[in-house]
Amino acid sequence: MSGRVLVVDDEVEMQRALRAGLQYHEFDVRAVGSGEEAVREAAAWRPDVVLLDLGLPGMDGFATLRALRPATRAAVIVVSVMPGEKDKVRALDAGADDYVVKPFGTEELVARIRAVLRRQANLTSGEPIVRSGDLEIDLARRLVSVKGQAVHLTPTEYELLRYLALHAGKPISHTTLLRQVWGDYAVGDKYNTRYVVAQIRKKLGDDPANPRYIVNEPGVGYRLEA
Amino acid sequence: MTLRRFAPYAVAVGGAIAVTVAIGLVTAVASVSGLSAFYLLLVLWLGARWGRGPAVAGSVAAFLLYDFFFVPPLGTFSVRGPAELLELVVLLAVALVTSQLAASQRRAQSVAEALARDSRSLYELATAMLRTQEVTSALSLVADRVRRLESVARFAVVGVASGQAVQLAGSALTPDELKQALWSYENGKSVGAVIKDGVVVPMRTHGDHDVAAYLPLTSGVVVVAVGARDADDAERRMLAALIGLADLLLERRRATVEAERARGLEASDRLKAAILSSLSHELKSPLASLRAGLTALAAPQAGLQPDQRELLSDLDRQASRLDHMVGDLLALSRLEAGLETEKEAHSFADLVGGSVGQLRGRLQGHDVTVRIPDDLPPVEVDEVQVGRVIGNLLENAIEWASAGGAIEIGALVIDDHFEAWVENEGPAIAVADLEHVFDTFWTTRSSGSGLGLAIARRVVEAHGGTIRAENRRRGPRFTFTLPLARVPMSR
DSSP states (O other), X not given: OOOEEEEEOSOHHHHHHHHHHHHHTTOEEEEESSXXXXXXXXXXXXXXXXXXXXXXXXXXXXXXXXXXHHHOOXXXXXXXXXXXXXXXXXXXXXTOSEEEEESOOHXXXXXXXXXXXXXXXXXXHTOOEEEETTEEEXXXXXXXXXXTEEEOOOHHHHHHHHHHHHTTTSOEEHHHHHHHHHOTTOXXXXXXXXXXXXXXXXXXXXXXXXXXXXXXXXXXXXXEOO | OHHHHHHHHHHXXXXXXXXXXXXXXXXXXXXXXXXXXXXXXXXXHHHHXXXXXXXXXXXXXXXXXXXXXXXXXXXXXXXXXXXXHHHHHHHHHHHHHHHHHHHHHHHHHHHHHHHHHHHHHHHHHHHHHHHOSSHHHHHHHHXXXXXXXXXXXXEEEEEEETTEEEEEEESOOOHHHXXXXXXXXXXXXXXXXXXXXXXXXXXOSSOOTTSOEXXXXXXXXXXXXXXXXXXXXXXXXXXXXXXXXXXXXXXXXXXXXXXXXXXXXXXXXXXXXXXXXXXXXXXXXXXXXXXXXXXXXXXXXGOOOHHHHHHHHHHHHHXXXXXXXXXXXXXXXXXXXXXXXXXXXXXXXXXXXXXXXXXXXXXXXXXXXXXXXXXXXXXXXXXXXXHHHHHHHHHHHHHHSOTTOOEEEEEEEETTEEEEEEEESSOOOOGGGTTTTTSTTOOSSTTOOSOHHHHHHHHHXXXXXXXXXXXXXXXXXXXXXXXXXXXXXXO
């Protein structure tokens, strides 16, 4: 699998290293040094993935992320040096598909890029069945099963799992889960999502201390292992 | 001057003559008794209007005229019988009593007017003070007002903050006087004068204008030289009131200074956080380029020889180690800077799940057992920080476990007391080292930073818990305690 990757980083060394590393893995790479250029290039070149560094001079990473969203349907992977959990949540809620903490190795980055590309392909294919190991979620028929055994979930539990399944592999913040599952007027706190996730895990036979399906993203939220 | 002084007496005598003429006119027409009461009216009016002197003069003149013209034998001043004598006494008594009443009323009125004047000027001063942003200029207004008091020779306001006396307003003080002011403040003792019942009372018996008195206030001292010979209650009261205002202003100054200091501290905390975050960026950015470049070249497609690729991956491991150490150092300095923890109720199994997930790759090849009871009550912790504790202890276990050795993570609650542990199969820790393993930079391996366990200890202690190391049958075990959540999570 290959694709177009737009690298947005103000450091020339980083641009050069990423361009080389990603090209060795058969990606088509372009690199720019500012948010403004990123928005222009994203509209003109139509990349599949944008690697966006949050610490940009001028128009900062978050502003660029907001500007990118109407301009492109590319997956955005946010890249940052020691981001706080709040930054990660903010980036995810602003439309980022994933985040990678700097410094990282090329292999790790390539794995993340492939994961978001695969997710995008699944989304566009309209494939109604999401799989995570032995877990199968049939979105069309609203059926959940583990190793072929049907699992009965309450409507709330199903909604939460469905949202994670729709974005399988992507970390979803507590805030997003609350809004998606309980609606805009969700009075709840993170406690609600934790409680429901604990219930789902119990029904799926998943061990919270060593989860196979729903994974904790400390300080951020949850992710369904793709 | 003399004319004005004698005018009331002239009016008194003139009035008595006029009343006599009026009585004469009335008696000429008809015989009416008790007309002498008209004199009483006159005396009353005189007493109320001018006081005792003119009233007495009026009553004597009235008696003489009455006696001469209306009391038989007419045309003489002779007093016959007790009736006339009584009449004279009544007139005199009325004159004295009414004039006394009028005089005391007038005095009360003039005191009330003085008080009203004082409070008006204090009010104006207070309003001006409140409008003045600068406390020192407001204090100068007070000092200016004090200078208008005739009995005050000198007046100065001294502020005291952190053991330093600073003159803020009023007449200049000598260094010795400043020293004396500081002494008075620090010992809470008035020197030379006291404020008693809202009045400044000089303690010296002889009035010496140039010797200053020191009055300690809540956050400063007032230095004032009052002449004892100019003793005037109204001025003393005014002075005490003005000193009260100065006290309020000094208090306001202290509050402002403290607020500024607090802002300064807050700013320095923000600065610390900003330096840490900028430092992390400065240190990690070059490492990021380094690792991205090294790992790019390690791809088979780069066309390097296997031994060259091996060299690159060695270099990348070193860069990773450096990155890890920088991260640990920054985490440690953040903990030392006392950055906030966000404590919430968490299931401990979830926290373990997060850390295990992050270390999944490195845990492969080890037999990992998790012993956490299903009904374990939640803990009240900062998710990210305690996740780091579990992660650091797991990394330590991976580091020290024998090849393929078992690693166990467990937790339990005994008597409302939460305890968790991470244990690995492997060599025991030397007994002498057990108490040092949590020390910052303490390590027995050249590859260790000596920070992971130190960070674990700081985090656990920041949660009010304890952490200890011990040797079990299989190998070393690290045990730590955490606070239980007050609200149970199950519903």
